[in-house]
Amino acid sequence: MTDLDDVAPPGNALSSRHLRRDRLHDTLDGAAGHRCVLVIGPAGIGKTELLRAWCAEQPMVTFYDLAHDGPARLRPPVRSKTSMSMVLDNVHRASKTQLDDIIGLLAEPVGPRLVIAGRWVPPRLRACLPTAGSTEIDGSALALTEDETARLCARYGRLSPETLAEVYAVTGGWTAGAIVAATSIAGDPVGTGHQLHRLHAIGATLHDYVVGDVLAHLSDDDRRAVADTSSVETVSAALFTALTGRPDAGRLLEELARDGMFAVAVGERGWHRYCRLWRTALYLHAQHFEPDRLRSLHRTAGDWYLAHGRYREAVHHATAAGDHAHAAELTTRYRFHLLADGPLITVIPAPSPTWPVPLVAGNRPSRHAGPVTAVAGVLAQTAATARDAPDADAARHVVERAAPVIAALNAGRPLEARTHLIAWLRAAHQLGPLPHARALRHSAATELQLGNLQLAAARAGQTRRILADHGVSGAHDDGWATIVLAAVHIQRNELTAAAEQLRGLAVDLWRTDAPLTAAEHLHRAMIEQQRGDVQAALRTTRQLIETGTPSAELLHLHVQLLLANGHTIDAERHAQTYAVWLTDPLRRLVDAGLLLAQHRAAEATETLQTFVQHTDGSTLCRIDALLLLADAAAQTGHLEHATHLRRQAERIAAPAGIRRPFLLNPPQNTVDPGPPVRGPADRVPPATLTDRELDVLRLLNTLLTVAEIAAALHLTDNTVKSHVSGIYRKLKVRRRRDAVRLAYTLQLL
Incomplete structure (x- = not known):
């Protein structure tokens, strides 16, 4: 056999539109201390072009394509055996001889550094890696970031920031998908706004690629089973068996999830989710060519979910099967369960008007016509039918306990909400994990308003874990829990972590829930504001107000941004127009900010004075109020009092690590009065707490x-x-x- 000793790095084989990703090049460079580096990811993620670009920059690297270079023996050049690197691409297609050579190279005490790439790692090779000192760059690291997606798409045409964000959300950072989407949108003569509504439909063009390339290693029967299970958002071994009749569902799911090739684990109880765009390709193909089979699969899924007490999913699949009478019957019978569980948001293309509309009972289209109105409407109906359902009384009890909590949160009264939450949490926990998760995410929102950031994050994380462990993908409550986590990071000025949470939200839920989408963009605007890009933040909030029903938090932020840009008249106009949407705490903050902008410090102080004396409201609002009072004091020349008010705000914020209010409102015209005046906070007991x-x-x-x-x-x-x-x-x-x-x-x- 011919030895592949001196194959030059194929730098000239790079695509002219290759995107250099510095972070991955740095990772490869930084992994020099490891004998073996794995680069493992699904098809189309950009492994080969990354490694070819990296090879072109390295002085001593040999590149092998194990799929196309034949069964030649793998031996490093003698002259540089210990100082060179060998890049071995397509390891999933390596022959037995090549695997023997790779394992032999790893077993040598001194040898070349190996960079092994492929869609998965053959089990024989995986077994010997722990002793070889290996590190891994997996599919999540290989996926494009939002910024990289924008840079890549820019090579195919000029797209708006909103469109780029949509492309990233749909493709989830999959390089090939981003190229397909960018090419499709850039060439759309109708305009990107029209094309965006059909972005998921690009999956229809990928069916042959998914079946013939991504799933090429599977048998025909296995590919058939995978296509059938694309009818559900997430799949467990039991649901897989119900849909396909396959007793070996666990084995097949494990193979699909190997090295993140096609499926990813959701939670810790055996649930899996397929890559969104690939699942869409299979689903749309079935919808077009096998509609009767797809409806039958939906009926089977609905029956399975109903038997397992998952009423939201049962309604969804009954509607998808075209059995609207059965869906209506389930909705009536289990209406209290549906409200207790919270809405279900599905991420599937909807090419026909008969496609099921997401169940949104409990959504918040406005502050006054929100969940409380929906709950009250159900409670006002005759409950005879609902009482026939299992645990109907328990579900009704949970719904009754939820209403006052949601009302208190919407009104900006978190302490009152916390009081009612005790009963809701207890009742929801007894009803089941999904109602419990819904109550927990409202608990997270309550603690966030109270400034207990650590507990808010813990509750939000617990919500997400419960939902993931039960295979709930695309849940309304999961999205709001993510928003809480992002908000916690923003308050602590951990902006990179906050942006990561919002990116995950965009990928997981896409654009199927308007309030969640608005909340995501609102928090992006907060990040932009905190980073000093006030103009970008203002553009975001202005667009949100123009395209949807503004929330109280959005209006407060928008007025803040207008005042920061010196647009006092516009800020006053917006405050007057949307005053009805503001809670009392936020209305006071908005009014005080406007008064200070007009140098009416005495009136601003009067607006806030009684508010800061109450400790039953939002801690975050209280901190903002103290800082505005400090500004008012400074505006009237009372500099020592201004400094004292800021210190009072800092004492409240310090335990939770709250930093955002102080970054947006730095001290101005204050003085250091020397030792602080001893106030109530200093009157600690004789034995100070540790x-x-x-x-x-x-x-x-x-x-x-x-x-x-x-x-x-x-x-x-x-x-x-x-x-x-x-x-x-x-x-x-x-x-x-x-x-x-x-x-x-x-x-x-």
Whole structure:
């Protein structure tokens, strides 16, 4: 056999439109300390072009294409055996001889550095990697970022930022999909706005590619089974078997998920989700060529979900099967369950008007016609039919407990919401995991308003884990939990992490839920504002107001941005036009900001003075109010008082690490008055609380049990109990409620 000893790096084989991704080149360069680097990802993710571009920049690299260079032996050049790198592409198609050579090279104590690329790693090779000192660049790292998607699409035509964001959301960073989408949109004579509504339909052009390339290693029967299971959002082994009759569903799912080739695991209970664009290709093909079979699959899926108490999915699949009478019957019978579980948002193209509309009971189209109105409407109906359903009384009980929580949150009264949440959480937990997840995400939103960022993030994360573990993909509550996580990062000025959360939201939910989409863009505007790009943030908020029903948070941010740009008249006009949408706390903040812009400091102070004295509202709003009061004091020349007000705001924000309000409103015209005036916050008990006791005290101001507090702080239950006893002793109280109330008085919280 001919040895492949001196194959030159094929740099000239690169596409003229190849996108150099510095971060991946840096990762390859930085992995020099590892004997073996794996570059594993699905077809079309850009592995080969990445490695060819990297090879072209390296002085001593040999490139092998194991799929096309024949069964030649793999041996490094003798002259540079220990100092060179060998790039082995298409390892999933390596022959037995080539695998033997690779394993032999890894077994040598001294040898070349291997960069192994492919769609998956052959099991024989995977088994020997732990001892070889390997590291891996997987499909998630290979996927394009949002910025890289924009740079790649720019090579195929000029697209608006909104369109680029849509392309990224649909393709999920899959390079080949981004190219197909960019080419399709750039060449659309009707305009990108028209094309965007059909972006998912580009999957229809990929069916042959998916079947003939991505799934080429599977048998015909296996490919048939995969196509049939594309009728559901997520699939477990049991659901796979119900749809296909395959008793080996677990084995096939494991093979599809190997190295992230086609499916990805969702949660920890065996659920999987196919790549969105590839699933769309299979689904649209079935819809066009096998509509009767697809309707039958939907009926089977609906029956399976109904038997497992998953009523939202059962309604969805009954509608998709064209059985609208059955869908209506299920909706009536299980209406309380549907409201308790929350809406279901599906991510499937809708090419026909008979396609099921997402169940949106509980959505928030406006502040006054939101979930509370929907709940009240159901409760006002005769419940005779609903009582025939299993657990109908329990579901009704959960819905009744949810209404006051949602009403309090919409009104900006988080402490009131927290009080009602106790009953809702308890009832929802007894009804099932999905109702419990819905209550938890409202708990996360409550703690966010109260400024308890750590607990808000914990509740949001718990919500997402519960939904993922039960195979719920595209859930309304999952999206709002992600928004809470992004908001926590924004308040802490962790903008990169916040942007990552929003990117994940865009990919997971796409654009199927208008309120969620608006919330995503709102938080992107907050990031832009925090990064100093006020003009970009203003463009985002202006577009949101023009294209949809504005939320109170959006209007508050929009007025802030207008004032920051000196557009006082426009800010006042928007505040007057949309005043009905504002909660009382946000209305006061907006009014005070406008008054300060007009140098009417005394009126601004009067607007906020009573508000900051109440501790039952949003902590974030209270911090904003104190900073505006500081601005008012500085505007009237009371500089020491302004500094004192800012310090008061900082004391409230410090425990949770809240930084955003201070970055947007830096101190102006204040002085350092020397030692701070001793106020209520300084009147701590004779025995000062330790830092760990303060950590425990903050979590006592939540709904967490002692065991949950211990888990959150990585302590034992007995240690937390000891800290609680110490807190009670130092504060001279006997109950948790009294400790929290006194802590607020002393401004320890």
